[in-house]
Amino acid sequence: MSVTRTGPLPSGPEAEYDVVVVGAGVVGCAIARALARHPLRVALVEAASDVGDGTSKANTAILHTGFDAAPGTLEARLVREGHRLLGAFAGEAGIPVEPLGALLVAWDEQQRAALPRLAEKAERNGHRTTRLLSADELRLREPHLGPGALAALAVPGESVICPWTTTLAYATQAVRSGVDLHLDCRVEKVRTGDPWHRLVTRRGVLRTRHLVNACGLHADAFDALLDRRDFTVTPRRGQLLVFDKFARDLVRHILLPVPGPLGKGVLVSPTVYGNVMLGPTAEDLDDKTATGTTAEGLAGLREQGGRIVPALLDEEVTAVYAGLRAATGQEDYRCAAHPALRYVTVGGIRSTGLSASLALAEHVLGLLADCGLELGPERPLAPVRMPNLGEAFPRPYRDAELIAREPEFGMIVCHCERVTRGEIRAAYASDIPPAGPDGLRRRTRARGGRCQGHFCGAEIRALSEEYGQGAR
Amino acid sequence: MSRVVDVLVVGAGPAGLAAAARLAAAGAGRVEVLERERAAGGVPRHCGHPGFGADHRGRPLDGPGYARRALRAALRSGAAVRTGVSATGWAGPLSLDVTAPTGLERIRAKAVVLATGARERPRSARLVPGTRPAGVLTTGELQQTVGLSGSGGEAVRGRLGRRAVVVGGEPVARHAVRTLRAAGVETAAVVTELPCAAHGFGAVPVLTRTAVVELLGRGRLTGVAVRGRDGVTSVLRCDTVVFTGDWIPDHELARARGLALAPGTRGPVTDGAYRTAEPGVFAVGNLLRGVEPAQVAAAEGRAVADAVLDLLAGRPRPTAGVPVLTAGPLRWVTPGLLGPTAVPLLVRPDRRLVRPLLTVTQDGSPLRRERLRGDPVPWRSVRLGPEWTSGVDPAGGPVVVGAEEYAS
Numbered sequence: 099m100s101v102t103r104t105g106p107l108p109s110g111p112e113a114e115y116d117v118v119v120v121g122a123g124v125v126g127c128a129i130a131r132a133l134a135r136h137p138l139r140v141a142l143v144e145a146a147s148d149v150g151d152g153t154s155k156a157n158t159a160i161l162h163t164g165f166d167a168a169p170g171t172l173e174a175r176l177v178r179e180g181h182r183l184l185g186a187f188a189g190e191a192g193i194p195v196e197p198l199g200a201l202l203v204a205w206d207e208q209q210r211a212a213l214p215r216l217a218e219k220a221e222r223n224g225h226r227t228t229r230l231l232s233a234d235e236l237r238l239r240e241p242h243l244g245p246g247a248l249a250a251l252a253v254p255g256e257s258v259i260c261p262w263t264t265t266l267a268y269a270t271q272a273v274r275s276g277v278d279l280h281l282d283c284r285v286e287k288v289r290t291g292d293p294w295h296r297l298v299t300r301r302g303v304l305r306t307r308h309l310v311n312a313c314g315l316h317a318d319a320f321d322a323l324l325d326r327r328d329f330t331v332t333p334r335r336g337q338l339l340v341f342d343k344f345a346r347d348l349v350r351h352i353l354l355p356v357p358g359p360l361g362k363g364v365l366v367s368p369t370v371y372g373n374v375m376l377g378p379t380a381e382d383l384d385d386k387t388a389t390g391t392t393a394e395g396l397a398g399l400r401e402q403g404g405r406i407v408p409a410l411l412d413e414e415v416t417a418v419y420a421g422l423r424a425a426t427g428q429e430d431y432r433c434a435a436h437p438a439l440r441y442v443t444v445g446g447i448r449s450t451g452l453s454a455s456l457a458l459a460e461h462v463l464g465l466l467a468d469c470g471l472e473l474g475p476e477r478p479l480a481p482v483r484m485p486n487l488g489e490a491f492p493r494p495y496r497d498a499e500l501i502a503r504e505p506e507f508g509m510i511v512c513h514c515e516r517v518t519r520g521e522i523r524a525a526y527a528s529d530i531p532p533a534g535p536d537g538l539r540r541r542t543r544a545r546g547g548r549c550q551g552h553f554c555g556a557e558i559r560a561l562s563e564e565y566g567q568g569a570r
Numbered sequence: 571m572s573r574v575v576d577v578l579v580v581g582a583g584p585a586g587l588a589a590a591a592r593l594a595a596a597g598a599g600r601v602e603v604l605e606r607e608r609a610a611g612g613v614p615r616h617c618g619h620p621g622f623g624a625d626h627r628g629r630p631l632d633g634p635g636y637a638r639r640a641l642r643a644a645l646r647s648g649a650a651v652r653t654g655v656s657a658t659g660w661a662g663p664l665s666l667d668v669t670a671p672t673g674l675e676r677i678r679a680k681a682v683v684l685a686t687g688a689r690e691r692p693r694s695a696r697l698v699p700g701t702r703p704a705g706v707l708t709t710g711e712l713q714q715t716v717g718l719s720g721s722g723g724e725a726v727r728g729r730l731g732r733r734a735v736v737v738g739g740e741p742v743a744r745h746a747v748r749t750l751r752a753a754g755v756e757t758a759a760v761v762t763e764l765p766c767a768a769h770g771f772g773a774v775p776v777l778t779r780t781a782v783v784e785l786l787g788r789g790r791l792t793g794v795a796v797r798g799r800d801g802v803t804s805v806l807r808c809d810t811v812v813f814t815g816d817w818i819p820d821h822e823l824a825r826a827r828g829l830a831l832a833p834g835t836r837g838p839v840t841d842g843a844y845r846t847a848e849p850g851v852f853a854v855g856n857l858l859r860g861v862e863p864a865q866v867a868a869a870e871g872r873a874v875a876d877a878v879l880d881l882l883a884g885r886p887r888p889t890a891g892v893p894v895l896t897a898g899p900l901r902w903v904t905p906g907l908l909g910p911t912a913v914p915l916l917v918r919p920d921r922r923l924v925r926p927l928l929t930v931t932q933d934g935s936p937l938r939r940e941r942l943r944g945d946p947v948p949w950r951s952v953r954l955g956p957e958w959t960s961g962v963d964p965a966g967g968p969v970v971v972g973a974e975e976y977a978s
Contacts, residue, residue, distance in 0.1 A: 550692035
């Protein structure tokens with residue numbers, strides 16, 4: 099097991115793998131983790147300098163039940179199973195999850211008429227606990243909703259989750275269980291062969307018997323390296339606003355829009371960090387790097403959010419970001435086994451990859467078996483317990499015993515998010531240390547609060563340099 | 571661990587230290603100041619320029635000198651000043667939960683003085699669109715970065731960059747430009763939406779009536795798109811952008827205590843003696859309204875002592891006053907409540923006003939009208955002496971401060 103970021107890749111037998119998974123987003127990391135249960139040589143290879151650095155870091159952070167998936171699709175099945183699997187794993191691994199439940203709020207007659215149909219669809223997807231709420235019942239549950247809410251469908255089980263911890267937990271468990279993680283290692287060419295495929299990367303050549311494409315937005319481009327052209331990924335941008343923690347009391351559930359002919363609308367949701375999120379927009383683009391926000395996008399979100407929860411707009415905005423979903427023009431995942439190439443493509447994971455990730459990984463193991471991979475016996479994975487970033491669970495700054503043992507956990511450095519020096523040090527000492535300030539934020543929340551570094555930025559930077567040197 | 575003190579001051583900036591010094595000297599008992607930073611002194615610690623008054627020999631003080639003097643005064647009068655100690659929330663009406671390297675504490679006090687200061691709004695709160703590259707910061711972060719890395723040299727250039735754009739035309743923007751220059755970073759331009767900046771910036775071009783409309787660059791900032799007064803958008807190349815001014819009170823503890831915020835200032839509402847709506851909880855300094863000079867904050871810290879001492883002596887709390895509101899081109903006024911005692915007002919205009927006629931009225935009848943001699947500007951408050959608030963009827967309606975401009 100090793101994690102590399104710089105320098106040439108290992109050579110000789112060290113660079114020979116049974117399976118190489120390309121793409122260390124939430125899906126790729128889950129696949130690597132599932133493979134790590136078997137006596138295989140596995141590598142997880144990522145172009146960016148950190149795991150979960152693409153779509154997996156900039157999404158709506160919701161663990162969906164799959165109640166509204168198209169019944170009978172692969173996505174419907176995998177989200178339903180994934181929800182159950184990740185719910186259980188989160189408890190073991192310390193990933194913050196809050197099962198707040200969702201309310202689909204109807205704002206006009208058309209939307210109200212759609213609610214029973216959505217309840218029926220949920221039932222066909224195996225979710226029998228949805229319930230229709232009258233306007234009065236809805237107001238009791240969400241007293242800060244704007245005027246004009248007519249009714250709602252309550253969907254228990256919809257949860258908010260930390261997407262950063264989830265991806266990192268998968269990757270950490272994979273690495274601890276023997277997977278090699280090569281970061282900053284873009285695959286530029288694939289020379290297919292038998293029994294070895296040769297992957298030419300920026301940092302050297304890897305040989306593998308089996309190959310998994312978990313490249314997300316770039317899954318079509320990676321397919322092309324193997325002369326497969328089955329689909330095209332059209333990035334769909336979602337801009338999101340994160341409101342100050344003072345807004346948290348305004349929203350109790352995940353407030354989902356009712357899908358309709360005029361588009362999907364935006365959601366308002368608490369986050370596990372104690373903020374409130376508003377978004378996403380849905381803009382089909384050509385540029386797979388267009389993760390910027392726009393004035394129109396932000397203004398539109400504020401307008402819509404102000405109708406849903408008017409008091410939201412009185413609060414400060416803590417963060418603004420945009421992510422890209424890997425849409426393919428088809429309303430299902432594009433997972434395919436190519437036995438002749440000993441190659442599996444996991445594409446078109448549009449917006450439910452986080453929820454489905456663990457079930458997707460099991461599905462991919464099946465596809466690899468179809469390609470002739472012999473998994474061999476199963477063994478237990480090395481245990482992981484992730485640092486808690488969730489407000490609903492104890493944080494180090496309130497842990498008297500921990501502070502007594504290690505006073506650095508009593509030294510708050512990032513005051514807005516209450517991140518201690520001890521947590522920053524621990525992040526750099528972890529199996530997969532951060533590559534920079536953004537990675538540190540995703541591991542600790544440091545600098546992610548309302549001041550965005552006004553008070554703490556300089557010190558956190560100095561600490562990162564100090565601890566980061568030790569980590570490398 | 572639970573402890574009891576007489577007065578707990580949260581924040582060891584100019585206001586908090588001044589309050590502690592005066593209270594300890596006046597025999598208020600155990601006066602303890604909690605400071606979450608590693609050193610006491612507040613924002614002036616990072617301001618290496620004059621403008622902080624003079625020492626006892628008449629020599630001008632810079633920020634760090636001022637901060638040292640304020641700390642010394644508090645310690646000499648017997649206050650305890652604890653640094654690296656964070657008040658994380660309320661455990662009761664006058665009781666705070668505290669995290670420190672020495673462990674958790676619950677400190678109960680007879681009076682709590684909130685002096686938690688203010689911060690500059692970061693890029694995200696200003697809703698500036700674009701990418702999220704490195705190289706985007708506020709003046710506060712800039713000053714601390716230079717403070718930690720030392721001026722000049724590769725360390726600071728690695729942490730900052732080579733060419734910066736400074737956003738904002740208020741006096742703090744000048745400090746940002748100076749700090750950048752001292753660190754060896756060139757300032758490409760100062761960009762402000764104001765029609766004119768507070769002052770010149772030497773050779774640095776100032777683009778007025780100009781807004782930053784997008785940040786550009788992946789990984790590292792490569793430029794900012796700005797839209798000028800002609801509506802045309804252009805790109806200023808830079809690897810650093812400093813957002814200055816646009817202050818907001820750091821009011822987390824005040825709000826966690828349930829204190830109402832004044833809409834104009836976003837600080838907790840107090841009366842003229844700095845009492846909040848909660849008995850025993852006081853608020854002073856830049857927590858009340860974004861930013862005033864250190865000396866103004868310190869004067870409020872000294873002034874709060876009277877009301878705190880009244881409380882400790884068991885003297886009855888005066889009845890709540892009447893609200894003070896603004897009308898016309900005024901952004902805010904403090905205090906938010908007026909009682910029977912006449913107190914000075916601080917008023918901040920929305921824009922530059924040309925020799926305005928200021929009025930204070932209650933229930934439609936004027937208490938005072940006076941034309942100002944100068945032209946107030948949006949980056950400086952106008953202080954109206956206590957004579958402006960004499961005659962307020964504590965049983966009457968809201969007091970309204972207004973401003974009118976006449977064509978001359």
